[in-house]
Amino acid sequence: xxxxxxxxKESMITKVPLLNRITHYIVRRxxxxxxxxxxxxxxxxxxxxxxxxRTYRGASIxxxxxxxxLVHDDVVDDSNRRRGFFSVNALxxxxxxxxxxxxLLSKGLLxxxxxxxxxxxxxxxxxVREMSEGELLQIExxxxxxxxxxxxxxIIRQKTATLIAACCGIGAASVESSAEEIExxxxxxxxxxxAFQIKDDLFDYTDAHIGKPTGIxxxxxxxTLPLIYALNNCSDKEKKWLINSxxxxxxxxxxxxxxxxxxxxxxxxxxxxxxxKNYQSQAFEILNSYPDSxxxxxxxxxxxxxxxxxx
Amino acid sequence: xxxxxxxxKESMITKVPLLNRITHYIVRRxxxxxxxxxxxxxxxxxxxxxxxxRTYRGASIxxxxxxxxLVHDDVVDDSNRRRGFFSVNALxxxxxxxxxxxxLLSKGLLxxxxxxxxxxxxxxxxxVREMSEGELLQIExxxxxxxxxxxxxxIIRQKTATLIAACCGIGAASVESSAEEIExxxxxxxxxxxAFQIKDDLFDYTDAHIGKPTGIxxxxxxxTLPLIYALNNCSDKEKKWLINSxxxxxxxxxxxxxxxxxxxxxxxxxxxxxxxKNYQSQAFEILNSYPDSxxxxxxxxxxxxxxxxxx
Numbered sequence: 104x105x106x107x108x109x110x111x112k113e114s115m116i117t118k119v120p121l122l123n124r125i126t127h128y129i130v131r132r133x134x135x136x137x138x139x140x141x142x143x144x145x146x147x148x149x150x151x152x153x154x155x156x157r158t159y160r161g162a163s164i165x166x167x168x169x170x171x172x173l174v175h176d177d178v179v180d181d182s183n184r185r186r187g188f189f190s191v192n193a194l195x196x197x198x199x200x201x202x203x204x205x206x207l208l209s210k211g212l213l214x215x216x217x218x219x220x221x222x223x224x225x226x227x228x229x230x231v232r233e234m235s236e237g238e239l240l241q242i243e244x245x246x247x248x249x250x251x252x253x254x255x256x257x258i259i260r261q262k263t264a265t266l267i268a269a270c271c272g273i274g275a276a277s278v279e280s281s282a283e284e285i286e287x288x289x290x291x292x293x294x295x296x297x298a299f300q301i302k303d304d305l306f307d308y309t310d311a312h313i314g315k316p317t318g319i320x321x322x323x324x325x326x327t328l329p330l331i332y333a334l335n336n337c338s339d340k341e342k343k344w345l346i347n348s349x350x351x352x353x354x355x356x357x358x359x360x361x362x363x364x365x366x367x368x369x370x371x372x373x374x375x376x377x378x379x380k381n382y383q384s385q386a387f388e389i390l391n392s393y394p395d396s397x398x399x400x401x402x403x404x405x406x407x408x409x410x411x412x413x414x
Numbered sequence: 415x416x417x418x419x420x421x422x423k424e425s426m427i428t429k430v431p432l433l434n435r436i437t438h439y440i441v442r443r444x445x446x447x448x449x450x451x452x453x454x455x456x457x458x459x460x461x462x463x464x465x466x467x468r469t470y471r472g473a474s475i476x477x478x479x480x481x482x483x484l485v486h487d488d489v490v491d492d493s494n495r496r497r498g499f500f501s502v503n504a505l506x507x508x509x510x511x512x513x514x515x516x517x518l519l520s521k522g523l524l525x526x527x528x529x530x531x532x533x534x535x536x537x538x539x540x541x542v543r544e545m546s547e548g549e550l551l552q553i554e555x556x557x558x559x560x561x562x563x564x565x566x567x568x569i570i571r572q573k574t575a576t577l578i579a580a581c582c583g584i585g586a587a588s589v590e591s592s593a594e595e596i597e598x599x600x601x602x603x604x605x606x607x608x609a610f611q612i613k614d615d616l617f618d619y620t621d622a623h624i625g626k627p628t629g630i631x632x633x634x635x636x637x638t639l640p641l642i643y644a645l646n647n648c649s650d651k652e653k654k655w656l657i658n659s660x661x662x663x664x665x666x667x668x669x670x671x672x673x674x675x676x677x678x679x680x681x682x683x684x685x686x687x688x689x690x691k692n693y694q695s696q697a698f699e700i701l702n703s704y705p706d707s708x709x710x711x712x713x714x715x716x717x718x719x720x721x722x723x724x725x
Contacts, residue, residue: 119547121554175516178489179509198490199553201512202546205486205519209542212523216536224535225527231520235513236430242510243432 107139107162114163114214115207125191125203129170132188138165138270140405141295145274145288148398153278160214161223161273167211168227169266172234175204179238222276226289230269237261241325248346250326252335256297259304264296271295287389294386299409301379304328308363308372318359324349328378329371330362336369383410418450422474425525426518436502436514440481443499449476449581451716452606456585456599459709464589471525472534472584478522479538480577483545486515490549533587537600541580548572552636559657561637563646567608570615575607582606598700605697610720612690615639619674619683629670635660639689640682641673647680694721 115126139162146154146161176182177190178200184190192200208231215224241258244250250258271292275285304327307320320327326349334342345362352358366372386406393399426437450473457465457472487493488501489511495501503511519542526535552569555561561569582603586596615638618631631638637660645653656673663669677683697717704710 117547119551119554122547122550172516175512179512181509197508198492199550201486201489201515202549202553204512205483205515206543206546206550208516208519209539209546213539213543216532216539219532221527221530221532228520228524228527232517232524235517235520236428236433238513239433239510239517240430242513243430 104136104140104143107143107159108133110159111139111163111166114167115210117206117210121199122203122206125195125199126207128194129174129191132185136166137405138162138169138267141267141270141292141402142274142277144398144402144405145271145291146278148393148396148402149275149280149284149288150278151396152398155277157218157220157223158274158277160218160220161277164211164214164220164223164227165266165270165273167207167214168231171204171207171211172231172266174200174207176238178204222285223273226269226272226276226285230265233261233265237263237265245324245326248324248326248350250331252328252331255326255328255331259297259300260293263300263303264293267296267299268292287392291386291389294382294389295406295409298379298382298386298406301328301375301382302410302412305372305375305379308366318356318363321349321359321362322353324353328375329366332371332374333366333369336371337365341365379410383407415447415450415454418454418470418473419444421470422450422477425474425478426521428517428521432510433514433517436506436510437518439505440485440502443496447477448716448720449473449480449578452578452581452603452713453585453588455709455713455716456582456602457589459704459707459713460586460591460595460599461589462707463709466588468529468531468534469585469588471529471531472588475522475525475531475534475538476577476581476584478518478525479542482515482518482522483542483577485511485518487549489515533596534584537580537583537587537596541576544572544576548574548576556635556637559635559637559661561642563639563642566637566639566642570608570611571604574611574614575604578607578610579603598703602697602700605693605700606717606720609690609693609697609717612639612686612693613721613723616683616686616690619677629667629674632660632670632673633664635664639686640677643682643685644677644680647682648676652676690721694718 112130115130117123142162142165143154143158146158173185174191177185178192178197182190183193191203211227212224215221215227237258237260241262244254244258268289269292272285272289275288280288304320307317307327308329310317321330330345334345337345345365348358348362383406387403390399390402423441426441428434453473453476454465454469457469484496485502488496489503489508493501494504502514522538523535526532526538548569548571551565552573555565555569579600580603583596583600586599591599615631618628618638619640621628632641641656645656648656656676659669659673694717698714701710701713
């Protein structure tokens, strides 16, 4: 990971001093780096311990694209904070944040183009398209509050799972795996990504997350699985009350609290947790088709982390 | 161009209804389509009248990327209008405009990846990176007001000329030209792009542009060539007054008017026009290395349009 980090930093260098100052700021406030870890561990597991220069590049590309989307997300959500520090848009304004995101996106793509990593490029470009589609689908559905379970799963598959799917697909592709194996690993990553987003959505209804208050999604009229389950399993009168609460009283803290309590009482949390564990099991099933190794073991740990994390 | 338009529209279709509504809105308010025209005319000139399915795709990719950058530019500039209509960010907010731009960008790239047009992809990705770098360089330099002629030319090369260079390079690449010819056409497009941006910058100092008031660049502290020339060719006292005007009195209409008059009197307009015509001549020189044809003739017309236009 250390060598990766220095390669990643190198990949962002430009002739524009302002841009170097901003990317330097971003890199210092780095996250958990879960995505590059998936790239490396999958590459090692499927190849029996190998990885290539292409694996480093694949991980850098993923991290560049992921960073680009975070910078744009903070503009989209008008958010001032990112990982406990000021966001790029807060420090340098939206204007610059949009351009920095575009720069990081094209840098990521060029890194693969310049090295003829066209298989990696394909995997990542699909993810970039699906992420923006997923966010837009969520915005559209949030407005109408007419979201079904199917649409919820489609939204989280596109906005979150597709990039983790690309990580695992790229990990496999970087060590010359077959098309079938790349697809299998892509699917593995997708399952992890679905579980990851469901966990995130659960945090909004439970106090499990360290440092994140509950009810934010309701305030922003984001309909996630616990609420969707509650809506589908209550009386018409209760449904009316729920929809009215989210539509017209979403800024009222007491009312949001009541919605959370209603969702809890309806069994929405248990149902949602069950769905998440179901994806976790499916991910384990795929891992079990590989012989035991320390890489596989690390992947098991990471899958468990996704589901058990408190942050 | 009609066939191109229907193919272009097709390239934007998605499963997200909100997104389809927005792209439909964008396409109806289309611009002059100068960029796709360069793709087609260059393809035809260098091949002696041929063009391929790849030429259509190349033009669509360029137009997708160009549209993406316009949508992001309106967020960056906080602009409410685009081509006489409301901008995407004005109608749907910044949030959605950022995502729509990202979507169009990735759609453009996927169009070339899905068809294995890797030469085209390379040309376009370099342009995407340079455009964001150029905008950021301009923002950085605008703040410090310490811009030289060299930096001015570097900014306009990156932010504007690189995409027109990509158009002409892609036109040539789409009909299987040699690497030398692609590079020659890229250079041709770059010269046109430089002339195009210089013309745009001249509009800020002359009343030649239909419907666009003068002095906007000064108000936004954008240092363009007429002003840079004036700064380099005046007394220290005048220089101090100019810098103070742009730095501290840029919202004062009377003062901005005085700056424009000073720049005119200094010969900044003539000097800038000369530079533009110099790029125009260099572009003609490249065209003259080709035998006469109606495609070459159309390109001559277009180069003249870039320099003589009133809008």
